[in-house]
Amino acid sequence: MALLLKNAHVVDPSVELDGIVDVLIENDRIVNVGEGLSAEGAEVVDLTGKYLVPGLVDMHVHLREPGFETKGDIESETAAAAKGGFTGVCSMPNTDPVTDNGVVIEYIKSVAAAKGHCRVYPSGAMTRGLKGEIISEMGDMVAHGCVAFTDDGRGIQGAGMMRRAMDYGKMFDKVFMSHCQDEDLVGDGQINEGAVSTRLGLLGWPAEGEELQIARDIMIAELTGAKLHIQHISTARGLDMVRAAKAKGLPVTCEATPHHLFLTEDAIDGTYDTCLKVNPPLRTAADAEALIEGVLDGSVDAIVTDHAPHADWEKSREFELAPFGMIGLETSLALINTNLVKTGKMGYGRMVELMSSKPREILGLEPVSIAAGSLADITVFDADAAWTVSEDEFASHAKNSGFKGAELLGRATDVFVGGKRTLADGVVC
Amino acid sequence: MGTSSPKAVIMDEISISRAMTRIAHEILERNEGCENLAIVGIVTRGDLLAKQLVDEIREIEGVDVPLGSLDISFYRDDFATHISPEVHATDIPFNVDGKRIVLVDDILYTGRTIRCALDAIMDLGRPSRIELAVLVDRGHRELPISPDFVGKNVPSSRDESVRLFCKEVDGRTSVEISDVEPGSHVGSAPLGGE
Amino acid sequence: MFNNHKHLIDISEYSDSELMTILQTAKAFSEVNERVIKKVPTLKGKTIVNMFNEPSTRTRSSFELAEKRLSADTLNFGGSSTSTVKGESLIDTVMTLDAYKIDCIVVRDKHAGAPHIVSQASPAVVIDAGDGKHGHPTQALLDLYSIWERKQSFEGLKVGVVGDIGHSRVCGSLIPALKIMGAEVTVVAPGTLLPPRPDVLGADHVAYCLDDVLPELDVVYMLRIQRERLEGAPFPSLREYHQLFGLTKKRERLMKPDAIVCHPGPINRGVEFDSYMPDHPERSVILDQVYAGICVRMAALYLLLGGADNGLAS
Secondary structure: OEEEEEEEEEEEEHHHHEEEEEEEOOOOEEEEEOOOOOOOEEEEEEOOOOEEEEEEEEEEEEOOOOOOOOOHHHHHHHHHHHOOEEEEEEOOOOOOOOOOOHHHHHHHHHHHHOOOEEEEEEEEEOEEHHOOOOOOOOOHHHHHHOOOOEEOOOOOOOOHHHHHHHHEEEEHEEEEEEOOOOOOHHOOOOOOHHHHHHHHHOOOEHHHHHHHHHHHHHHHHHOOOOOOOEEEEEHHHEEEEEEHHHOOOEEEEEEEOHHHHOHHHHHHOOOOOHHHHHOOOOOOHHHHHHHHHHHHOOOOOEEEOOEEEHHHHOOOOOOOOOOOOOOOOOOOHHHHHHHHHOOOOHHHHHHHHHHHHHHHHHHHOOOOOOOOOOOOOOOEEEEEEEEEEEEOOOOOOOOOOOOOOEEEEEEEEEEEOOEEEEEEEEEEE | OOOOOOOEEEEEEHHHHHHHHHHHHHHHHHHHOOEEEEEEEEEEHHHHHHHHHHHHHHHHHHHHHHHOOEEHHHHOOOOOOOOOOOOOEEEOOOOOOOOOOEEEEEEEEHHHHEEEEEEEHHHOOOOEEEEEEEEEEOOOOOOOOOOOEEEOOOOHHHHHHHEOOOOHHOOOOEEEEEEEEOOOOOOOOOOOOO | OOOOOOOOOOHHOOHHHHHHHEEEEEEEHHHHOOOOOOOOOOOOOOOOEEEEEEOHHHHHHHHHHHHHOOOEEEEEEEEEOOOOOOOHHHHHHHHHHHOOOOOOEEEEEEOOOOOHHHHHHOOOEEEEEEEEEOOOOHHEEEEHHHHHHOOOOOOEEEEEEEEEOOOOHHHHHHHHHHOOOOEEEEEEEHHHHOOOOHHHOOOOEOOOHHHHHHHHOOOOEEEOOOOOHOOOOOOHHHHHHHHHHHHHHHHOOOOOOOOOOOOOOOOOOOEOEEEEEOHHHOOOHHHHHHHHHHHHHHHHHHHHHHOOOOOOOO
């Protein structure tokens, strides 16, 4: 069946599109893009006043299934993805059982196919059980559809282990995504080490605990020739090291989250709001500023959310006992739009690179563009929709957003995944 | 404090002084001298009157009667709704056991302050007798308490405030009556005047 | 309700005059504590829960005595049988306590911020009796009281705080409180025992050498070395710590003639001190601090539980 998307403002730098054109979809592909299109029998959707871009992909998401369904599951969190305007997410392997073999990869794929509201690209653990001791069955996982390897949530402590995993796994041509955290230095660190940690009597999580491993992993990438992607980068110096690696021509990329761009440690006060407890921690205003600079100059390759749902009772605890992480799928697009596009710092073309084309490229996915022949993964949003972040409106099973109460501009209205509508006028379908 | 300007001065410095002199004589007469006698003033302002009484007794008898001051903040029955912003340490530098104590306060009204003061003194020991001297009795008792020595009886309405001002802390010595806004706290004037 | 303060959690929210009011009120309670009958009826009918989620016999005893001398009904809740140990969350535990219809919760917890959680979960007045590495406001008050009794004024007073500043809940309240009162604070410790930003707490100077700063100090505040928390090995041995940071008879000659010595207790002879200093009749105020603890806790309870608008039906 055919679908004709009319009158949207299409932005896709990969095909140099930035204007009002119509898009015709047949089955799961785009078949025609042009002005004043018509197609007999096609369902026509009028998107006047809205932007249409290649489907957004969040390459760092915790779906929690299998194992932690009290926090969220594949159905609820992909619904949050759809509501946030995403056509696909890369799931993290810290499930129970850990996603470290083909069976769990298959489980995630099958639940996503049956109940999901977006595509799910599973990543697999680099080491068995995320223990940092033995290489996981990478070949088996790749055979079943694993798109990347990561020990996200903890990071590999031993440099030798990191090297073995990358040396072995590089034959599968997948990216190694690194969560950088030196456990000996970070210890039980709760928030960024500095003024706020001192004031609140919380153990510090020093920037160096992250930067040391960024430096190490860049060197190991150079040593092994494997592709490296630094996850949720949070410090100015860490970003400088990625910049230097790129300048050297190394296959190194990195991602940043909206919360590290738009929140700082100063938001944490005597109310000990556990929604602001994230890993790596919210850093200084200078770090956030440097990250934004990196987003604008291309040093940061992708915007991700590190969407980390937790049950309300887990977060309503003593700060030191609450788990790390905040949800982000439903606020990411609006935060970028409000803080970077609407302020004139960048255009929608750059946003498409950060949230759609570059994540696909890093994960080795089929590219999507608004052109005939491309997969019809499409995001449509109203750039001027004003709304207030409220926990009552989340499609996610969890409520742990650090942006509650924020007044934002821009909201996804319609999402198409392989030509199928997953979000219609803001309602998940 | 919710009071308007004074409606009338009921006692001036001279009449207050006369009243205190008379009370001193009455105390000595009633107690047949000053053996075992001790004077305890309730802060704030009762303690200033108590000091005046001790001075008068010295004039009359040539004896220094023990003097103490009592803060009743910790004994108030309206603690849940009102706390004293300033608490002064109770200072009773003598053993109260077996003493004939004259408790001194400025204005006697509901009697609740005196009830507190009696409890407070009892916590310090076992006096042989406690008597009450007040400069002004304005009526409206809520407890079965009656003074032994009174400077002046002043009929008043509950809508009025009757207050003693002392030179030492207020710059003038007088007892004044004024209207009070309904519901506002009626108690001693704050130190340092209004 | 004391001015606009419902709780005593963060001492830096109190002004110098408010802290002084607490000290003066404590002075009035000191008179009560000297009596034969050490009890006043002030808090008759009030119920106070001492919720000690980590053991602390001294602080709990001090609060309990303060409450009893104010005639409050007290309930000690805590120890190894607490429901938090059994897996119940702090919020659920507080809601359970609240169902008993209580007026005040005194909270001791090993986690920073726990008193704030309690204050959100209950309408009762909350007093922080030490939370994690964050704060211990009544300890700071008793320290202020002891110093005030001996020095009469805080303005320009030079106070040295020696030892484990970085892991000390005492410092989280004491140093800000000293700053509010106008004192000048020097922290003395090896780098491993310092917080990342001592200046944020209010420290004016950081020193590594005790001998260098000792001649300047009016008050030497020795912090307790927690033997039980030494796994991280912040210094090589107790012996070396004592050599570098112990306040010994030998070091006394560096001190001003009228300098005093404080310690939150319990003391470790041979670590923070030799056996000479804590027993020093003129310098040591360590036992005065213990006594002051009762007076300031009575004052804090009196000021916070009195007056209207304490969130409960009066």
